[in-house]
Amino acid sequence: MERPAASPSSDERPRRRASGDRVRTAVLRPEFGVLLAAVVLYVFFAAVAGGKGFLTQDATAGWLGSAAEIGIVALGASCLLIAGEFDLSIGSMVGAGSAVMGIGVGHYGLSIWVCVAIAALLAIAVGLTNAFLTLRTGLPSFIVTLAMMLAVVGASLGMGRLLTGTTNLTVPSDGVAHVVFGGSFGALSSTVFWWFGLGALIAWMLRRTVFGNWTYAVGGDIDAATTNGVPVARVKASLFVLSSLCATLVGVLQTVQFSSGDATRGADFVFSAVAAAVIGGVLLSGGYGTVTGIMIGGLTYGIVNIGVFYTGWSTDWTSLFLGALVLLAVLANDYFRKLALAAGKK
């Protein structure tokens, strides 16, 4: 792409930025591609399924809810991807979170808050175990967390059956706990608010804190990070825990919202969350990704998920759509990243 070379005598450059410059900067942001995809898809489904209810408040709340669930899992998993590690155990942690709530609240009658705390402790333990095994053995996290996924699925089902005789329990909730984890505000479920809240928090962490700087450095060039004194193991361990916590939170939210704890829940998230991350511009090889991108990636996924349903077509097609989308996204991301890197070159 032809670009005007930066003027060699920079002091002669006017301070005012031409509007063309600003447009170019916006286009060069890697989120631009995914935003474009989200808008195009929304317009597409509005045109095809608008008359069949896609534009109603319920449908909007529907795709936002779907986006939020995938989005929360994707936020945690993406931070870890940025740091250069995979977490395949996220899907099973959604189920484990739900199982803890089912067993604790549904069977033993514990308070929701206590069970949320137990689920969080479990998530921290699993995250730390993933980190410990990956960092100590030097095995790829892909394999370590694959094993963890299988183990957690087995343990969730087994414990449920052992303690309660079933893997699916009714989880009653009321009061503040119900509002916080399973409430709805108008048509919007509390999950959507959790998603935005977490998104803001993680965006702040990645962009504004020193820990965020380290996260990008660890995934971008681990040798450079190590030689500059970044505590690589601590950064990765914290992010394994974050990934696990986010997935478990979705399990908790779903359980309270649907009043049912089910250990088999969430297996799909391992695909959908990673797909949302990739659509959102996160580099699978690490070192790159933004919260804005990840959140729009989640939105895109939600729009397609619910959009196909409203068209009246068989939802079998959803997956085909998403597959094509992931592929396009990867190609587009690659292209935009190259543009961004070329922008400063002479």
Place this chain on the structure above:
Amino acid sequence: MTTVPKLEMRHISKTFPGVRALEDISLSAYAGETLCLLGDNGAGKSTLIKTMSGVHTPSSGEILIDGEVVRFDGPHAARTAGLSTVHQYGGTVPLMSVARNFFLGAEPKKGVVPFRRFDERTANTIAVRELQAMGIRRVTDGRQLAGTLSGGERQALSIARAMHFGAQVLILDEPTSALGVKESSETLKLIMRAKDRGVAVVFITHNAQHALAVGDRFVVLIQGRVAASFTRGEKTKSELLNLMAGGEEFEDMEEEIEAMRRAKEVARHA
């Protein structure tokens, strides 16, 4: 000129099980000067740098800084003592900004504890100022991605960073060997600027021309020993090349190649 060397190695030897990697190495690097460490592949240059920068501890011998004997129990200790190593590719993260790279691992912070954060504005200002001081005028915004810099500019970033954080001895490990001709000369200029600012530069290279361009003192390593040690103007380029290749061996090799060529000629005419 100070008479006490900034960094001195006295009779350093390093043995690994079954291998004697370094034997009786003595050298001195002075503030405001460039010491060139020359040698072919396998001559022991990297073992020497690693010993110098605290990665290896010497099997025998002493390391002195400002005339005082020091013992490094790790690279961190060496860095604290003012020794900074810049590796071939500069150790930068391409998809991070220049300023974020500059301050990686030593970020300026602002705000109170739960809201304590990276002070990006300060980082940008300082990084740009330090890069400009190293002659990299093209970088005017600290938010520019490091991946958009040339190889030479990335070296400059690492050198500027090391100097900003108080490096007094700058160890440059083959900084020019991955670079093109033009970028190499940029890096050589950086070496001149660094020593003008009073840093003792240790420049490791196998390029005699690059060494002669910027060096004040020269140490040639062959098979873990100091084969020659001399100051600027004492040797010509061809003398230096012969030294590096092992003197007579180099001439022997020329003869051997000539013999092979002749044998081939004979075979073709037969």
